[in-house]
Amino acid sequence: MNKFILSFELIDSPLLLVSAIIAGVGVIAVVVWRPRRIVSTLVIGIAAGVVMFVVAKILEAMNTFQGPLPGAAIWWASGSMVA
Numbered sequence: 111m112n113k114f115i116l117s118f119e120l121i122d123s124p125l126l127l128v129s130a131i132i133a134g135v136g137v138i139a140v141v142v143w144r145p146r147r148i149v150s151t152l153v154i155g156i157a158a159g160v161v162m163f164v165v166a167k168i169l170e171a172m173n174t175f176q177g178p179l180p181g182a183a184i185w186w187a188s189g190s191m192v193a
Contacts, residue, residue: 116174116176155191155192155193156192158191158192159188159189159191159192160188161191162187162188162190162191163184163187163188166179166183166184166187166188167184170184
């Protein structure tokens with residue numbers, strides 16, 4: 111499984127386009143979101159950050175990255191998911 115995940119081409123593949131489309135849909139959703147749903151939006155963002163942290167820790171424990179991640183990498187990834 112490690113080689114499978116590491117074999118993803120991030121620059122010259124459809125994965126970049128899919129990621130951009132998902133990000134665009136997220137931006138549109140935030141723009142048209144009703145103000146009264148801010149609390150639920152914050153809860154969803156925090157939950158996404160927690161899920162990102164757990165997934166990164168699991169992948170690190172499986173030695174997917176061929177060694178430990180840099181100290182702040184997991185925190186940056188989790189913070190970006192919350193944002």
